[in-house]
Amino acid sequence: MTKGNTSAKRLGKKAKHKLFKPRKKKSVEEDAAIQYLQGQYHNIVPDEVKTFKDLPLSQKTLKGLKENNFLVPTDIQKQAIAFALQGKDILGAAKTGSGKTLAFLVPTLELLFCKKWTRLDGVGALVISPTRELAYQIYETLRKIGHYHDFSAGLIIGGQNLKFERKRMDQMNILICTPGRLLQHMDENPLFDCGSLQILILDEADRCLDMGFETTMNSIIEFLPPKRQTLLFSATQTKSVKDLARLSLSFPTYVAPHEQAETVTPETLQQSYIVCNIDEKLGILWSFIRNHLKQKILVFMATCKQVKYVYELFCKLRPGISLLALYGTLHQEKRERIYEEFCRKSNVVLFATDLASRGLDFPRVNWVIQYDCPEDVETYIHRAGRTARGVLGKGEGLLMLLPNEEKIVDDLRKSKIPINKILVDPSKLVSPQRKIEALLSDHTDLKQTAQRAFVNYLKSVYVMKNKEIFNIHLLDTDAYAKSLGLIVPPRIRFLQKYQRSKEMNNDIETDNANFIEKLKTNTQADESDVSDAADESDITIKSKNKQQMPSFNFHTEADSDEDDFLQVKKSNVHIEQEQVEEVKSSKKKKPLTKAAVAKKILKKKIKVNTTIKFTEDGEAIEDEKKDVKSDLAKQFVNEDVGGIDIEKAKEVLKEEDKFDKIRFRERVKAKHKEQKLKLKNKKKEEVGEKDDFGSPSESDGPDLSWLPDPDKVYKENTDSDIETNHVDRINESQSDENTSNHSENEIYHRPSKRKLIDKRGRTQDNVTPRKLKKIEDISASLSVTEAEALAMQILQAKKK
Numbered sequence: 001m002t003k004g005n006t007s008a009k010r011l012g013k014k015a016k017h018k019l020f021k022p023r024k025k026k027s028v029e030e031d032a033a034i035q036y037l038q039g040q041y042h043n044i045v046p047d048e049v050k051t052f053k054d055l056p057l058s059q060k061t062l063k064g065l066k067e068n069n070f071l072v073p074t075d076i077q078k079q080a081i082a083f084a085l086q087g088k089d090i091l092g093a094a095k096t097g098s099g100k101t102l103a104f105l106v107p108t109l110e111l112l113f114c115k116k117w118t119r120l121d122g123v124g125a126l127v128i129s130p131t132r133e134l135a136y137q138i139y140e141t142l143r144k145i146g147h148y149h150d151f152s153a154g155l156i157i158g159g160q161n162l163k164f165e166r167k168r169m170d171q172m173n174i175l176i177c178t179p180g181r182l183l184q185h186m187d188e189n190p191l192f193d194c195g196s197l198q199i200l201i202l203d204e205a206d207r208c209l210d211m212g213f214e215t216t217m218n219s220i221i222e223f224l225p226p227k228r229q230t231l232l233f234s235a236t237q238t239k240s241v242k243d244l245a246r247l248s249l250s251f252p253t254y255v256a257p258h259e260q261a262e263t264v265t266p267e268t269l270q271q272s273y274i275v276c277n278i279d280e281k282l283g284i285l286w287s288f289i290r291n292h293l294k295q296k297i298l299v300f301m302a303t304c305k306q307v308k309y310v311y312e313l314f315c316k317l318r319p320g321i322s323l324l325a326l327y328g329t330l331h332q333e334k335r336e337r338i339y340e341e342f343c344r345k346s347n348v349v350l351f352a353t354d355l356a357s358r359g360l361d362f363p364r365v366n367w368v369i370q371y372d373c374p375e376d377v378e379t380y381i382h383r384a385g386r387t388a389r390g391v392l393g394k395g396e397g398l399l400m401l402l403p404n405e406e407k408i409v410d411d412l413r414k415s416k417i418p419i420n421k422i423l424v425d426p427s428k429l430v431s432p433q434r435k436i437e438a439l440l441s442d443h444t445d446l447k448q449t450a451q452r453a454f455v456n457y458l459k460s461v462y463v464m465k466n467k468e469i470f471n472i473h474l475l476d477t478d479a480y481a482k483s484l485g486l487i488v489p490p491r492i493r494f495l496q497k498y499q500r501s502k503e504m505n506n507d508i509e510t511d512n513a514n515f516i517e518k519l520k521t522n523t524q525a526d527e528s529d530v531s532d533a534a535d536e537s538d539i540t541i542k543s544k545n546k547q548q549m550p551s552f553n554f555h556t557e558a559d560s561d562e563d564d565f566l567q568v569k570k571s572n573v574h575i576e577q578e579q580v581e582e583v584k585s586s587k588k589k590k591p592l593t594k595a596a597v598a599k600k601i602l603k604k605k606i607k608v609n610t611t612i613k614f615t616e617d618g619e620a621i622e623d624e625k626k627d628v629k630s631d632l633a634k635q636f637v638n639e640d641v642g643g644i645d646i647e648k649a650k651e652v653l654k655e656e657d658k659f660d661k662i663r664f665r666e667r668v669k670a671k672h673k674e675q676k677l678k679l680k681n682k683k684k685e686e687v688g689e690k691d692d693f694g695s696p697s698e699s700d701g702p703d704l705s706w707l708p709d710p711d712k713v714y715k716e717n718t719d720s721d722i723e724t725n726h727v728d729r730i731n732e733s734q735s736d737e738n739t740s741n742h743s744e745n746e747i748y749h750r751p752s753k754r755k756l757i758d759k760r761g762r763t764q765d766n767v768t769p770r771k772l773k774k775i776e777d778i779s780a781s782l783s784v785t786e787a788e789a790l791a792m793q794i795l796q797a798k799k800k
């Protein structure tokens, strides 16, 4: 109401305009509808709700839901929507695939609708998701069901155009984002303002609040107004008092419709596990795929490198089904393409890391294979939950375990996960071992990927908290390398390093033993009882951990939707004794204090904070003051103050620039002068040389050296013959010259180098005085007719 009044006032005269009349009417209707809906909120009885229509929802939302075939709300939707509409903070927990997305999107739309939120009101709702793919999925669902509302929604995830996002941030009403990217906007984008935020939603809340995102989330929460509604959703919900306190949740309503259910996983999900040796795993996976060519299969692996290797290898082995790979280090566009392709296709295998384990709603997945043992029960639940989704979804899950990993089955069963052991049928096993080895010997790239996959898998095992299940020393690494096609097992440097440091630090080991013991007892307490007390002990453990390992950088503060296996993602992960030792030993080796660095610098006689300028020839300018020309620069250099006044420095540079330009011009001029002089000298030298042998300027007449020796002619020919013969011979020799073939019968000697007429018919300029004299002699000896014939010949040649 208030908003409506103010806008009418703001409109003033224009409000009388015809066009606005229906709006007013509409606004009145809307106000009445909102009032009615809000009046119903406290009368909702979730158990009595049969369809979405039974909930007090706006027509726009109901229409959006109906169009997308969402008619009957699921249990979590009934309860969560009811409490959220009443304005309560919610801790929502429900099985995977039970429809939690709508459980928070519907109340979000209703809240903004009832507040008559407009584009100008800015960000009203913020949905945070741990992965880009999940954020994209939520965004798509919002677009579908919020189609009839007028809100603007934005998807803010890493790997997209930051500039594009930046410009539009202030116009968005509902933002779906990943933590890293959101914080980046909060830090860098002046247009981004969350001051009027109404509702904050964390999907996969336990993941958003764990150690991987801890710092990022803390910074985000600080930025948000404390007076807001907060909804947390996950299949494995956090109840940590600390987490809730961080979000300023004091008395949230816990909505968990499946809490009393017999299983925590969907009933329609059939779960089984096999136990095999590490070197059999790849062969079993290959055989499984070969035996299920008409299925949609999702395979989870521990690291990106494994996914990359198995995908590339199987592509080369051609199993007869489409293969895809999804992991964090892929380019964002590729990730989107693969995600969509897997959604679309029906007979396909997707190899993925835990990036795809939470929230993603791939339709009709038949099989989820956990190729590597999950880190914990929660990870198992989320991975397995990628199949058997929605109201009618069915699916199967297969867990592949190494003998020492079988202990996790007890944990799974304790957590109400029905899982059965099955045996592998050896008759169906086909091992492509030979082919793999051959492929690796042919493809160096593939071999390197295999090596990386090998090392990274071992590292992933090494950093796991539960050493009873994940024990690197129990792995037959040579056999594992061989199964990957690596005849020579790669060096496991990180392990060797650790062994060495262990030998050196036996004393520390005993010191740490007590600490580790304490950690283990606390861990057990944590896992058995998820109570407030346990959470508190969790906090103390973590702080102890921090004290013990000040520089163990296992978690980053960046957008951690990239799945780095070296990142501790769980809040209660305790680093093993070994790792503590490693840190200590490495610390012992390299004590790098400020004093040590200063000493090193003193030893090397490096003058810190000094600038050395160089001339163009690379010589250091010793006295900088000598080099400056302008008065301003001289003054600036003489001022001996700490730091730099940027503005003044700019002015000085401008002044100096003028002098530099003058200097540059002078230098160019000098160079030109030098070049000219050189050219002149060179010409002079050339002229001097030519003078020795006769300069072309001295020759005025043509070279007539080819003419017949008159003495010979006079001896051999009679006067009467001379006239005709000579002309003929001239013609003859000219044609010879054109063809460059001298006839053997040629009587006269004709020097080839010195020609009277060149090929284009021009006369030669270079006639030496000696030649001139000869020509004069010849012309004196010629008769008039001969001279005439010669003149004619020259003229004809000139014309040509």
Ligand SMILES: Nc1ncnc2c1ncn2[C@@H]1O[C@H](COP(=O)(O)OP(=O)(O)OP(=O)(O)O)[C@@H](O)[C@H]1O
Pocket: 069, 070, 071, 072, 073, 074, 077, 094, 095, 096, 097, 098, 099, 100, 101, 102, 234, 235, 358, 359, 360, 361, 385, 389, 390, 391
């Ligand atoms: N009321 C409904 N009627 C029919 N289908 C629904 C309904 N609500 C949700 N779905 C469908 O169920 C599937 C799973 O929903 P959603 O992804 O929200 O589950 P989720 O509980 O968030 O799962 P996860 O825990 O894995 O994140 C989706 O395909 C969705 O379209």
